[in-house]
Amino acid sequence: MLHLDELEAQSIYILREAYSQIDPLAMLWSLGKDSNVMVWLAKKAFCGHVPFPVVHVDTGKKFQEMYEFRDRYAAEWDLQLITGDCPPVEEVDASLPPAARSAARKTLGLKALLEEHGFKGVIAGIRRDEQATRAKERVFSPRDESGTWDFRDQPPEFWDQYKTDFPPGAHIRIHPLLHWTEIDIWRYIERENIPIVPLYFARDGKRYRSLGDQDITSPIESQAVTLEEIIEELATTTTSERAGRAMDHEREDAFERLRASGYM
Amino acid sequence: MSPRLPLGSEREALKIVIVGHVDHGKSTLIGRLLYETGSLPPGKVEELKAVSARRRMAIEWSFVLDAFQAERDQAVTIDTTQIWFKTAARDYVIIDAPGHREFLKNMVSGAAAADAAVLVVDAAEGVREQTRRHGYLLHLLGVRQVAVAVSKMDLVDYGEARFAEVSREITHYLGEIGVVPTFIVPISGRDGDNVAVNKATTGKDDATMAWYDGPCLLEALERFGSVTRPVDQPLRLPVQDVYKFDQRRIVAGRIESGILRVGDRLLFSPSNRTARVKSIEVWSSDAECLEARAGQSVAITLDEQVFVERGEMASHEELPPMLSTVFRATLFWLAQEPLEVDRTYKLKLGTREARVRVQSIERVIDTDTLAGNPADRVERNGVGEVVLRCREILALDEYRDLARSGRFALVEDYDTVAGGVISMEGYPDQRHAFGVKSENLTSVEHRVTAPHRTERNGHCGGVLWFTGLSGSGKSTLAMAVEQRLFNKGYHVYVLDGDNVRGGLNANLGFSPEDRAENIRRVGEVAGLFADSGVICISAFISPYRADRVRARAAAKGGFHEIFIKAGLEACERRDPKGLYRKARAGEIADFTGISAPYEPPSKAELVVDTEAADIEESVRQVVDYVERKFARHCNPGRA
Incomplete structure (x- = not known):
């Protein structure tokens, strides 16, 4: 099998396992490239349908292009869109560094939304190659009642037998893109012609490689204005994808602390 | 500088797990491999130096992978980590698995996904308990390609005799379980000797391992065979779900082995229902799909409305899975509480779930000596041969014939507690006994x-x-x-x-x-x-x-x-x-x-x-x- 076909087949298998075993279930739609690939894979898995709600946790600080994209494709793809707001930054753990503290708003917003709708599982588009902490994730990753990730005691996961049994009150994060890399994502977007927010393409010598909140995400130097050029750029870079995400770099363990407390 | 990827072409990604005894230098080897192949981001080496200096250590390559704070402080790998690098030939996903005994479940999670393995053995310490255990588990998990890296050669003065000794030791053990290593490479992760370049060919003055003329470790990786799917084996399609989004009933699942074609007559086991494949549904494609192969996730419609549900196994009629209410298994045990006779667990066999009871424990295998001993329990991190019995009929295959439908997991309460492979030695296929062959029978009432x-x-x-x-x-x-x-x-x-x-x-x-x-x-x-x-x-x-x-x-x-x-x-x-x-x-x-x-x-x-x-x-x-x-x-x- 070709590499992208292999990745696609595995992701479809994971999505179908989640839909079969976890109820109620929702998918996080951050509007970034990865989560668009994820929605696309769901349509492939379920023959053109997305049979669960897609959730956008809105920090209120996203780029205008992202909101436009959301409204257009929620309608075009016939998605059951649920949006949730985030609390003001003053309500977040003040011991976190500033950007991490700002990013943690999203975690609180997500928790509130999960509680409100009672979702038992959420599908999230994280990948192992994004960040060392994420490299250690499981495909089906349990969270306790407060949403905490216990990375010291993760369930065994082998032969595609995922953890699907939980005590009452527990949550599960499902990661259908865990085994993809950034360049896989772009190659797949190119092959399948998947729509993405235009901010990923270079304007005036800069483009966004990763999309977060406006105030804590920076663009990179780039001339890439087509998918082909982005792929070419990535094939030779050794800079990390999340270099433009401020909260990853504030302190040695900042991102790990964010993740342990429930950040995606 | 990493080699440039050919644009537009698809590349193969080979998944390699690195295993071995704790502190034998697995993470160090990987860190070094990434450095030597130019796969570390700019600034990472400086960051490593800074972090290592803060802990008053020389540059510590394992910190590349040991991302967690807790691990850095304890200096052992807790979980399994994945990292990517590429060569001109193909992409690699390196899975680092922990060597500590108590972390077996993580090692298993890493190794089960691998296409090939590198078993790291410390030249000074030689083959140890975990070396053998990991070697055994690789075999049990189905990882067939194994290269051995004899690490820390700098600690034994690059001695050829010591290398030969360790090589003999590991070759002997692996031979006992039927594994022949592809290569045995003497390396020094600290200095990078024989990691990405053959020391003998560098032309450096210090010809420390000039006696070794085999491939460096990177080349040993390049010589691993490609991943192949079991396309030419009997068809197995475990039913994952049945959808009814519109008028059509769609059967979804991933083909584990064989080829499925439109028009094929499928047998669903254990219900023994049959129907023909009417179509293979592919969203967003107008082109008709007539065939799907092992590895593909498919959605199919059938020509008849037969009742089929998750857990059934679809096959062709002529090469069906076996049916049985009992089977033998070799399993690794992950839970704190031991496995004991008469206890019941939830079996997950493909997409099928059923309660099974431990009928007997045939023997517990000492992975150190490979001896099988009678026992009344299988302890945590142990390997045992058991007989499992189910009230319901199971469709299954023997692991040696069809690996993907001949292996299973056991769940107790909420946790996965074991993984195992199936053997039917001494037990019959009960298929003929469950089928009623003639469909035109009417029973007559006696007066x-x-x-x-x-x-x-x-x-x-x-x-x-x-x-x-x-x-x-x-x-x-x-x-x-x-x-x-x-x-x-x-x-x-x-x-x-x-x-x-x-x-x-x-x-x-x-x-x-x-x-x-x-x-x-x-x-x-x-x-x-x-x-x-x-x-x-x-x-x-x-x-x-x-x-x-x-x-x-x-x-x-x-x-x-x-x-x-x-x-x-x-x-x-x-x-x-x-x-x-x-x-x-x-x-x-x-x-x-x-x-x-x-x-x-x-x-x-x-x-x-x-x-x-x-x-x-x-x-x-x-x-x-x-x-x-x-x-x-x-x-x-x-x-």
């Missing part, structure tokens, strides 16, 4: 009913099913009971093993399948005798519980299982037909108690212990039982 027969005979009919080891006294007892009951006026008849094999079952041998068929026929015949009002005594070893359960069903309520109990030693001492002697001499294969299993009844209606009671007392016990249960106004039902 003479059971009460009429009871009234005429003075007792009701039924089956006295004797089961026990060869030599336990079944035939002797059966004949004596028959005579005693006959003299008392009962209508009674004995079906005896050797007699039936001369006629009704003359076409059957002693393979597990034939033994099962032998018992199936006897069960049916005994049931007919009982229905006719006769007390039918059957005297067969009937070693498999599943067969007796079927015989019970055939007798429709008048079944009395009588366990003729005598230990193997006593039976072997008696050996009335000289069979044990022949079996011990290897002249008889599949001999119950010696080379084939005997499953004692768990809830027999009557147990006759022929070691404790003599023949007269044993006959009395059975006759007493009959007089209590088969009187004219008896309830012909179970005791």
Whole structure:
């Protein structure tokens, strides 16, 4: 099998396992490239349908292009869109560094939304190659009642037998893109012609490689204005994808602390 | 600088797991490999230096992977980590697995996903407990390609003799479990010797390992074979779900082996329903898809509305999976609480879930010595051979034939506690016994009913099913009971093993399948005798519980299982037909108690212990039982 076909087949298998075993279930739609690939894979898995709600946790600080994209494709793809707001930054753990503290708003917003709708599982588009902490994730990753990730005691996961049994009150994060890399994502977007927010393409010598909140995400130097050029750029870079995400770099363990407390 | 990827072309990604004893230098090797192949982001080396200096250490390559704060402080790898690098030939996903014994579940999670493995052995310490355990588990998890890196050669002064010694040690162990390493490479992760370039070819002055002329580790990786899917094996498509988003019923699942084509007739097991593939549905594609292969996730429609649900296994009719309620397994145990006989767990076999009970623990394997020892429990991180039994019929394959449908996980409460592979050695495929071949049967009502027969005979009919080891006294007892009951006026008849094999079952041998068929026929015949009002005594070893359960069903309520109990030693001492002697001499294969299993009844209606009671007392016990249960106004039902 070709590499992208292999990745696609595995992701479809994971999505179908989640839909079969976890109820109620929702998918996080951050509007970034990865989560668009994820929605696309769901349509492939379920023959053109997305049979669960897609959730956008809105920090209120996203780029205008992202909101436009959301409204257009929620309608075009016939998605059951649920949006949730985030609390003001003053309500977040003040011991976190500033950007991490700002990013943690999203975690609180997500928790509130999960509680409100009672979702038992959420599908999230994280990948192992994004960040060392994420490299250690499981495909089906349990969270306790407060949403905490216990990375010291993760369930065994082998032969595609995922953890699907939980005590009452527990949550599960499902990661259908865990085994993809950034360049896989772009190659797949190119092959399948998947729509993405235009901010990923270079304007005036800069483009966004990763999309977060406006105030804590920076663009990179780039001339890439087509998918082909982005792929070419990535094939030779050794800079990390999340270099433009401020909260990853504030302190040695900042991102790990964010993740342990429930950040995606 | 990393080599440039060819644009637009698809590249292969080979998943490699690095395993070995704790502190033998796995993470260091990976860090070094990434550095040598130019795969570290700019600034990472400086960051490493800074972090290492803060902890007052020389540059510590393992910090690249050991991302967690906790791990840095303890300096061991807790979880499994993945990292990517690429060469001109292909992409690699490196999985780092922890060496600590207590972290086995994470090692398993990493290694099970791998296409190939590097087993790291410390040149100074040599092969250790975890080296062997990991080697064994690689084999059990199905990782067939293994290269060995003998690490820390700098600690043994790059000695050729020491390398040869360690090589012999590891080659010997792996050979015992049937693994032949592709290469054994002496390396120094600290200095990068033989990691990405062959030390002998660098032309440097210090020809420290000039004696080694094999490939460097990177080249050993490049020489691993590509991943292949089992396309040319029998079709297996476990049903993952059935969707009904519109008028169509869509069966979804991933093809684990073989090829599926539109028009193929599919057999769903264990329900034994069949239907043809009408279409393979591909969203957003107008082109008609006519074929799908192993590895693909598919959605298909069928030409008939047969009832199919998650957990069924689709195959072609001519090469179906086996059906059984019992199987052998070699499993690794991950839970704190040990595995014990009679405990029940949730089996996850492909998409099928069912309760299984541990019928027996055959042996526990010491992965250090590979010795198999009798035990009554399998402890955490242990490997055991067990027999698992299920109330429901399972569709399964033997691991050695079809790896992907011959392996399973066990769940207790909320946790995955074991993974294992299936063997059916000594157990028959029960498929033929579950299928009703003819579809045009209508059963006809008798005008003479059971009460009429009871009234005429003075007792009701039924089956006295004797089961026990060869030599336990079944035939002797059966004949004596028959005579005693006959003299008392009962209508009674004995079906005896050797007699039936001369006629009704003359076409059957002693393979597990034939033994099962032998018992199936006897069960049916005994049931007919009982229905006719006769007390039918059957005297067969009937070693498999599943067969007796079927015989019970055939007798429709008048079944009395009588366990003729005598230990193997006593039976072997008696050996009335000289069979044990022949079996011990290897002249008889599949001999119950010696080379084939005997499953004692768990809830027999009557147990006759022929070691404790003599023949007269044993006959009395059975006759007493009959007089209590088969009187004219008896309830012909179970005791």
